[in-house]
Amino acid sequence: MRIHMESLLFEVILNIALLVLVATLLSKVQLIQTIISQERRSGAGQVFLSVVFGAVIVLSVYTGIDMDGYNMNTRVIAAIAAGILGGPLVGMYASMIGAVYIYFFAGPAAFAMASAFSTVLFGLLGGGFYPYFQRGKWKYRDLFFLTCFAEICDLVIILRMVSPFSLALATVQKAGILMTLMNAAGILLFISSFNNIFIRQDIESSRQLQMASELGRRCIPLLGNGLEDEANMKELVSVLLEASGWTGVILTDRERILAWKQQPDDSGGEETIWPGELPGRKGKSPGRAQEEGLPELPDLDGIPEIGLAAMKKGELEIAYKVPKSSAWYEWMREYSMIAAPFMIEKEAIGCLIVWTKRQWVFRQSDVELLQNLVQIASAQIAMSELERQRLLRQQAEFKALQFQVNPHFLFNALNTISYVCRENADRARELLITLANYFRYNLNEGKYMVPMAGELEHVRNYLEIEKARFEDKLEVSYDLPEQMDIRIPTLILQPLVENAVRYGISPDGRRRVHISVQETEEAYQVSIRDQGRGFPQEVLDKFKKNEPFGRSIGLRNVNQRMKKAYGESFGLDIVSSPEGSCVTLRFLKEKEEEKERENSGN
Known part of the structure; x- marks a missing residue:
């Protein structure tokens, strides 16, 4: 029985409306919402979606329109949607379920093989475009053209696989344009029904x-x-x-x-x-x-x-x-x-x-x-691990710089004691005890931050040995506060005092060293003065560029340690003139939590 074009169009619209209604109902099911919104699905979830969309394909075929033996239906919508919404596996399995139903139960044998084959192709097409359309970021224009392409493939398959050719050609001429345009429009409505899943998912x-x-x-x-x-x-x-x-x-x-x-x-x-x-x-x-x-x-x-x-x-x-x-x-x-x-x-x-x-x-x-x-x-x-590694690296660098100083001091100390031994054995024994106290201080202190009072006592031990060497030609004076409740890097003062003793020779041949500590609101300021001829300008230039040069090696090490401990603005401040030099260090007062961190880190 021939179906007039108006009646045929009405029947197709009813089929698409039924499919959209099914899509709307499915999109309200919590389990389906959860599975579709997942990026990684379990095997059970894949099977469930495959069965659901396979059933939708079967429904679209069952409600199809018989046109001279050809079942004109909306299976392309359900099959492509299965792949786009469920992924490649769901698209393939769902379309295979539909293909089995079509081959064995739907329509005459002339169209069965062609329709089953094209149904599987629809599912594979949808699954192939799943990465492009997933998570609701599809473009409706692309969906429209994808469905048009699938319908054209269906028509080509009919022409190639249906016999006789005259029957295939007549079917394509009658149904081709109408089904292509209607199904391409229908898939936009079908997919739109699932938009609320992704909207809710974005909100969630x-x-x-x-x-x-x-x-x-x-x-x-x-x-x-x-x-x-x-x-x-x-x-x-x-x-x-x-x-x-x-x-x-x-x-x-x-x-x-x-x-x-x-x-x-x-x-x-x-x-x-x-x-x-x-x-x-x-x-x-x-x-x-x-x-x-x-x-x-x-x-x-x-x-x-x-x-x-x-x-x-x-x-x-x-x-x-x-x-x-x-x-x-x-x-x-x-x-x-x-x-x-x-x-x-x-x-x-x-x-x-x-x-x-x-x-x-x-x-x-x-x-x-x-x-x-x-x-x-x-x-x-x-970040915590990086901070811990930074502190460990800082400690290691401090130790490396510290060990660069120790041999220098030890060499001078032994020379001094060797000199004294020839004249006064008792005094030499006292100096050896002083030197032992000095190294005991080093060995017993595992921390690289020590009390300032202890560091100054360390300097006194050094100067005690140097006084034995220079006798009355070395004069040392102190201007210290009663309380110095602060910790500073270990062996930070001794190299500066050593430079003052070694190079701070006044015109009358005496070595005068003055050590003073002044407290400000934020820091303790330590100054070491001598009355020598001052630093050569080339040494100061090299020092400002952080380059080693002659006698500035010890100063450079101390300068690096101060910057690492307190920041770039806390390097050494050197004032030099032909009447003498003054090297100043500023030590920030520590907060209690910083002290606790030091204790836990050492």
Whole structure:
């Protein structure tokens, strides 16, 4: 029976309207919303979507219009949408379901093979363009032309595979233009029905991002010492559990569980924190320690397999069901888990594992929340590690500079004592004791920051040896406050005093050294004066350029150490004239928290 064009157009519109109604209903189903919005789907999720869209393809064929033996329908819309919304696998499996139905149950044999083949092609086309159209960022013009192309392929397949050719040609002439334009327009309406999924997903992602930001604000202070602070790690899992709504949280480093916690269970058990919080309960399920016949738990230090896998791959892992081979199966068989590694320079240093009651799929927003959290935590841990490495490097540089000075002083000290030994053995023994005290001070002080009073005593020991050498030709005077409650880099003054003694020779042949300490509101200022001929200009020029030159080696080292300890503006201040020189250092007064950091770092 021939169908008039007006009636045919009306029937096609009804078919497209039915398909759009089905799409609208599907887009309201929470499970479908969750699966479609996921970037990584489980096998069960892929199968579920394949069955759903396969059923939609079957429906579109079942409600098709019979036109002289050819089933004119909207299967191209459902098949392409399956690939675009579900991905390559869903597109392929859903179209194969539709193809099987078409081949065995729909229409005459003349068109069965061609229609089944083109249906699979539609699904593959949609799946192939999935990366381009995914996450709701499709362009409707491109969808329109993609469907037109698919319909043209369908017409070509009919011409090539349907026999006799006259039947194929007549079908293409009658249905080709109408079906191409109507289905191309219909897919825009069908796909638009799913837009609300991605709109809600974007809103939920924004909410989760705000939550991640708030959690980051609360968690960052707890990561100041990396993953090594046990008390902070326990507080961290408590904060995460309180704000996230997850059933439980595990925090690990690469080797062991650092802390874990879960919400109270339905039986009224108490919330628990491990390890080391449940004396006498080892091997019992959380919140159920008083019940009988409970399964034995694995070693509390053993990281679940999903966490090990996440750290090995360096990416997020999802386990919708714990495998029976796992040591955690008896306890975790009612839960689904997600694990995300803490990454620093492409290397995993730990893992955050969360779990909830068993579910087919995780909401994409939950996955994004976990990813955002571990990224924030990884960045903070990396910054903490960089700061720790900076302090260690600074200490190492201080030590290296310090050891450049020690041999110089030792050489001069031994020369002085050797000179005194020839004239006064008792005095030489006293000087040896003084020298021993000097090196005992070095050996007993593991810190590179020492009290100023101790450093000045160190200088006195040095000058005591030098006085023995120069006798009355060396005059030393001090102007010191009673209280000097500050710490300064060790061996920072001795090289300057040594230079003053060695080169500060006045015209009358005497060496006069004056050491003064003045306190200001923010710093202590130490000045070392002599009455020599001053620094040669070329030495001062080299010094300003931080270049070694003759006698400026010791000064250069001290200058570098001062800048490393206090900043570029705290280098040595040198005033030189033919009547003498004055070298000034400024030491910032320390805050209590800085002192505590020094103590903990050494």
